[in-house]
Each structure stands twice: as C-alpha cells, then as structure tokens.
Amino acid sequence: MRASKRMQNLGTYFFVDITNKIAEKKAKGEEVISFAIGDPDMPTPKNIIDKLCQAAYQPDNHRYPETIGLPELRQAIADWYQKRFQISLDPSREVLPLIGSKEGIGHIALCLIDEGDVTLVPDPAYPVYSTSTLLVGGRVYYMPLTADNDFLPNFEAIPDEIVKKAKMMWLNYPNNPTGAIANIEFFDKVVQFSNKHSISICHDCPYSEVYFDEYQPISFLQADGAREVGVEFHSLSKSYNMTGWRIGMVVGNANMIDALMRVKSNLDSGIPQAIQYAAIEALSGSQNCINEHNAVYQKRRDLVVELLNDMGLITKSPKASLYIWAKVPDGYTSIEFANDLLEQVGVVVTPGRGYGEHGEGYVRLSLTVPDALLVKGLSQLANWHNTKQPFKSKK
Numbered sequence: 001m002r003a004s005k006r007m008q009n010l011g012t013y014f015f016v017d018i019t020n021k022i023a024e025k026k027a028k029g030e031e032v033i034s035f036a037i038g039d040p041d042m043p044t045p046k047n048i049i050d051k052l053c054q055a056a057y058q059p060d061n062h063r064y065p066e067t068i069g070l071p072e073l074r075q076a077i078a079d080w081y082q083k084r085f086q087i088s089l090d091p092s093r094e095v096l097p098l099i100g101s102k103e104g105i106g107h108i109a110l111c112l113i114d115e116g117d118v119t120l121v122p123d124p125a126y127p128v129y130s131t132s133t134l135l136v137g138g139r140v141y142y143m144p145l146t147a148d149n150d151f152l153p154n155f156e157a158i159p160d161e162i163v164k165k166a167k168m169m170w171l172n173y174p175n176n177p178t179g180a181i182a183n184i185e186f187f188d189k190v191v192q193f194s195n196k197h198s199i200s201i202c203h204d205c206p207y208s209e210v211y212f213d214e215y216q217p218i219s220f221l222q223a224d225g226a227r228e229v230g231v232e233f234h235s236l237s238k239s240y241n242m243t244g245w246r247i248g249m250v251v252g253n254a255n256m257i258d259a260l261m262r263v264k265s266n267l268d269s270g271i272p273q274a275i276q277y278a279a280i281e282a283l284s285g286s287q288n289c290i291n292e293h294n295a296v297y298q299k300r301r302d303l304v305v306e307l308l309n310d311m312g313l314i315t316k317s318p319k320a321s322l323y324i325w326a327k328v329p330d331g332y333t334s335i336e337f338a339n340d341l342l343e344q345v346g347v348v349v350t351p352g353r354g355y356g357e358h359g360e361g362y363v364r365l366s367l368t369v370p371d372a373l374l375v376k377g378l379s380q381l382a383n384w385h386n387t388k389q390p391f392k393s394k395k
C-alpha cells in the first residue's frame with residue numbers, strides 16, 4: 001500500500017490505545033477498574049428499547065434510510081430544543097440527524113476548511129475537533145483552557161494573523177475533559193467575536209443533560225445571533241445512555257447544515273430507521289430518566305471528588321458533564337501517573353496529555369463506573385495512596 005500523505009501523522013484514536021491496554025490486562029486475568037471512557041454504564045431506558053424493537057419488526061424500516069432523517073425525527077429534535085432551551089428551530093432547514101455526533105463533528109471540516117485555513121480548537125479538548133481539520137489539510141490553532149480562566153478560551157490572546165486566517169472555531173460546554181461550564185455572557189462574546197472576524201462557530205454540547213445540584217446547562221443557540229454564526233452538535237448518547245445506538249444531531253445555522261447535509265448525502269445513507277424511531281421516543285417520551293441518571297452520577301461525583309481531594313489531587317466538583325478533572329501530584333506527568341495507577345492499582349484514568357498540551361498535569365476520571373466497582377476502585381486508590389506518602393518520592 002502507498003498511503004496518502006494525510007495518513008502520515010494520523011495515529012489511532014487516543015482511546016483505542018487505552019482500550020487495548022485494558023484488554024491486555026484482562027487477558028492476563030488481572031482485574032481492571034476503568035474510569036477512562038465516558039460511556040454510560042446504565043442501560044438505555046425501557047421505553048426507548050421497546051420502541052426500537054417494535055420499529056425493527058416493520059419492513060419499511062429494513063430499507064435504506066434518507067441521509068436527512070425522518071421528518072418526524074427532525075420535528076422531535078426541534079420540539080425538544082423548544083421545550084428544553086426555548087429555541088424555535090425550523091426542522092426542514094435547521095436540524096440534521098447524525099450517525100452519532102462524532103460523525104458530524106468529523107465531517108463538518110470538509111464544509112468549511114480548505115488547505116491552509118485555520119481552525120481554532122480548545123486545548124485540552126475532544127480530539128476529533130483537531131483531527132477533522134488536519135485530515136482536510138487545514139491548520140489548527142490551539143486556544144489554551146486553563147484553571148485561572150475557568151477553562152474558557154481567551155479570544156484576545158489569539159494573534160491577529162491567526163484570527164484573520166481562522167474560518168471555524170470549536171467550543172464545548174459543559175466541557176469534556178475539564179467539566180467546566182459556560183454562561184450566556186460568554187456565548188454572547190463568542191457571537192460578537194464570530195461576527196467581527198467571520199468565523200463559523202461549532203459548539204459541541206453532548207453533556208447538556210448531565211448536570212448536578214441546582215444547575216442546568218444552557219445552549220449556545222440561546223445567545224442572540226448565535227444561529228446566524230454557528231451550529232450546535234448534540235447527542236442522545238449521554239442523555240439517554242444510547243452510545244451504542246449511534247444517533248445525534250446538529251442544529252442551528254441553515255447554510256452550515258445544508259453544506260453538511262450535502263457532504264453526508266455523498267458519503268452515508270443515514271441512520272437505521274428503527275434507531276430513529278427510538279430517538280423520537282427518547283426525545284418526546286418521559287424525561288424522568290434524566291433526573292434518575294443524574295442522581296446516580298451526582299453521588300458518584302461526590303465520592304470521587306472527596307477521595308481525590310483527600311489524596312491531595314486538587315479537584316473542583318463539576319456542575320455538569322460526566323468528568324472529574326484532577327491535578328496529578330508534583331513530580332509526575334499525567335501519563336506517568338496514569339500508568340502507575342494502572343500497573344500498581346489496576347485503576348484506569350485518562351492522562352490529560354491525551355487531550356492536548358494544556359491537559360498535561362491533569363487526569364480525567366469518568367463517572368460511568370457501576371457503583372460497586374467505583375467504590376472498590378476508590379478504596380484501592382486510597383490504600384495505594386497510604387503506601388505512597390509523600391507522592392513526591394516518585395522523582
């Protein structure tokens with residue numbers, strides 16, 4: 001094979017390495033407790049599965065779906081946005097279902113980025129934002145997200161020559177991996193920045209339904225003028241424990257959605273219709289599962305945060321998202337610390353470096369670990385910590 005140039009710098013997706021390491025350990029008969037991947041452990045709610053099963057028996061659903069999705073699904077997405085965020089969307093122009101949001105996130109760069117164009121990407125961030133731009137020959141400018149700015153990018157710090165070349169910017173709140181949130185004043189600033197410099201905004205929002213205490217996340221589209229400048233990617237994966245079914249959506253700017261629809265119609269044949277019917281049930285049926293899941297995650301969050309802080313790993317309690325972002329002890333890199341935990345305790349955490357340079361110094365723990373395993377994993381961490389005092393002895 002003579003691989004394309006674009007393959008030269010393309011590694012396997014970050015999590016594949018982690019999954020392989022876990023599989024190796026398990027194959028040797030070792031127990032591994034993984035806090036690594038944000039894949040809900042609780043099942044898809046029964047009403048959704050029931051709808052999926054009924055729809056699977058209908059012969060109409062055995063045939064090719066349309067890329068644009070069932071009109072009933074686009075309507076259900078628009079109705080959900082109206083109910084949840086009080087945003088009115090035109091389901092024929094401002095809504096497009098996706099084969100999981102990762103698929104649309106990966107393809108949107110094809111619509112906006114030519115060779116040499118710049119995409120502004122937060123650092124740390126979900127890796128697909130930068131990979132998609134690099135795959136189409138674009139360049140990535142990383143916007144540092146740091147604790148002293150509440151993990152929000154500072155637009156004033158972006159050099160003028162970069163701003164001039166930038167065509168697209170990624171944002172993600174509630175944030176993976178930091179657990180940070182954004183308010184409407186921040187999103188207003190994003191719209192202003194976008195208007196001033198003609199930069200299309202892609203806001204990725206799969207964690208809006210995982211929230212704690214009295215907080216409820218907002219949508220980027222709630223900012224005035226947002227739909228004139230950008231889109232919001234969303235997903236049923238985390239809200240309804242549907243990661244395995246692969247269904248998400250993008251909503252907002254009609255031109256961006258039309259461009260993505262044209263690209264997709266040339267590449268894919270849509271989402272299996274039975275899954276689309278399941279999604280309609282998820283979005284328009286009872287929403288009780290959201291509070292039920294969040295109550296479970298909140299208890300886990302409190303246990304994890306308490307233990308990590310006892311261990312001296314400075315950790316803020318997130319108000320939303322599935323993630324705890326914890327500082328690693330002095331003397332360790334995030335990869336060294338994660339490796340030690342895996343080798344010595346059998347606990348998997350994600351090294352922050354995997355999300356970018358500014359993720360160094362942190363590890364991410366996901367709350368999607370079943371309760372009994374979570375408690376066991378935390379107690380193993382606590383025991384290990386007691387034998388390790390002080391952490392600085394590492395170097």
Ligand SMILES: Cc1ncc(COP(=O)(O)O)c(C=O)c1O
Binds near residue numbers: 038172243247
């Ligand atoms: C920030 C972020 N965006 C998008 C996705 C993709 O979600 P999906 O493709 O399951 O909709 C994930 C998955 O972990 C994520 O963390």
